[in-house]
Amino acid sequence: MRWKVEDMEQIIAMEEYVDTLLYPVCVSFEEKWDENWIKEQFWLERVCGYTERQLTGRLLLFQTLFIARKKEMNEGFSTALIEQNIQALIQRFPHCIVVTNDSTLSIELIKKGVQAYVISAPPEEKTDTKFFLEKALSESNRVVKSCIALWRNELK
Amino acid sequence: MSERNNKGVSRRQFLNYCLTGVGGFLAAGMLAPMVKFAIDPALQKAGAAGGKVPVASLSEITEEPKSISFKKKIVDVWTGEQETPLTAWIYKQGDQVIALSPICKHLGCTVNWNGDEKHKEQFFCPCHLGRYEKNGKNVPGTPPMKPLDQYEVEVKDGKILLGEVKANKIAEGA
Numbered sequence: 001m002r003w004k005v006e007d008m009e010q011i012i013a014m015e016e017y018v019d020t021l022l023y024p025v026c027v028s029f030e031e032k033w034d035e036n037w038i039k040e041q042f043w044l045e046r047v048c049g050y051t052e053r054q055l056t057g058r059l060l061l062f063q064t065l066f067i068a069r070k071k072e073m074n075e076g077f078s079t080a081l082i083e084q085n086i087q088a089l090i091q092r093f094p095h096c097i098v099v100t101n102d103s104t105l106s107i108e109l110i111k112k113g114v115q116a117y118v119i120s121a122p123p124e125e126k127t128d129t130k131f132f133l134e135k136a137l138s139e140s141n142r143v144v145k146s147c148i149a150l151w152r153n154e155l156k
Numbered sequence: 157m158s159e160r161n162n163k164g165v166s167r168r169q170f171l172n173y174c175l176t177g178v179g180g181f182l183a184a185g186m187l188a189p190m191v192k193f194a195i196d197p198a199l200q201k202a203g204a205a206g207g208k209v210p211v212a213s214l215s216e217i218t219e220e221p222k223s224i225s226f227k228k229k230i231v232d233v234w235t236g237e238q239e240t241p242l243t244a245w246i247y248k249q250g251d252q253v254i255a256l257s258p259i260c261k262h263l264g265c266t267v268n269w270n271g272d273e274k275h276k277e278q279f280f281c282p283c284h285l286g287r288y289e290k291n292g293k294n295v296p297g298t299p300p301m302k303p304l305d306q307y308e309v310e311v312k313d314g315k316i317l318l319g320e321v322k323a324n325k326i327a328e329g330a
Contacts, residue, residue, distance in 0.1 A: 014263055057263025058283035133241050148282045
């Protein structure tokens with residue numbers, strides 16, 4: 001998921017075509033540091049990675065934002081931070097879609113006019129199984145459809 | 157002096173042994189990579205980087221292109237050999253099985269069969285509206301300048317095996 005120099009060179013070369021930002025936001029409510037933190041982030045990044053592969057020529061996968069929050073805390077601060085990042089990049093990327101595991105955050109973002117997609121829960125299967133691959137591809141296909149819908153709205 | 161030489165190894169013999177040993181060692185060093193290069197394909201396992209992998213049964217393929225996902229070991233300079241998910245659009249054309257790469261030749265997005273309602277029976281790229289015919293030939297006037305690549309295909313015991321991605325030959329009618 002870390003940006004590599006070659007990837008960035010490729011993106012810069014395609015600058016006039018890449019107009020969409022895919023922004024993964026992973027929220028964790030677990031108060032105990034355990035494997036669930038990693039599991040959620042891994043699943044989110046895997047799905048976003050497959051989405052990027054399908055839409056390489058038009059979409060840039062942004063670095064994941066990781067938020068640790070207690071359940072009783074308000075998501076206002078997180079929403080404001082994401083909004084600020086998107087606003088700073090809007091000139092370069094007119095389209096942005098946030099992919100998150102937190103439905104509450106997604107509702108708040110949509111209220112503020114930000115496109116957001118809530119990812120399904122990570123599968124229980126091991127990451128090297130065919131089932132895991134198929135589920136990740138199927139989930140990424142849904143994100144792809146959301147991106148295409150975003151572009152179609154632009155054409156209307 | 158001559159009595160002592162008869163019992164042990166002479167200086168001449170010792171030098172001969174040394175030269176033979178060093179010469180043999182150098183020759184082995186040069187020949188080993190050549191032998192390995194010659195027999196390497198025979199030693200490769202299915203699914204290893206560069207080998208063919210089974211992806212589907214022949215019975216599940218029709219004349220309508222079907223998207224098949226599979227994993228293949230690909231060598232990456234950062235992570236070494238690792239399993240990477242790939243996809244192919246596979247269909248039958250008479251007795252022949254065709255497998256096309258879904259990677260658009262414009263900027264690398266993934267194309268879909270019948271992805272555009274206005275242009276049926278074509279592959280469609282949603283990123284910049286590129287289009288291809290069923291055989292992978294790029295439709296003139298749309299962004300891609302080349303046909304979709306095709307996979308090396310082998311049918312063995314009712315299974316379809318895919319190998320490396322090559323330049324499209326069927327679009328040229330070859």
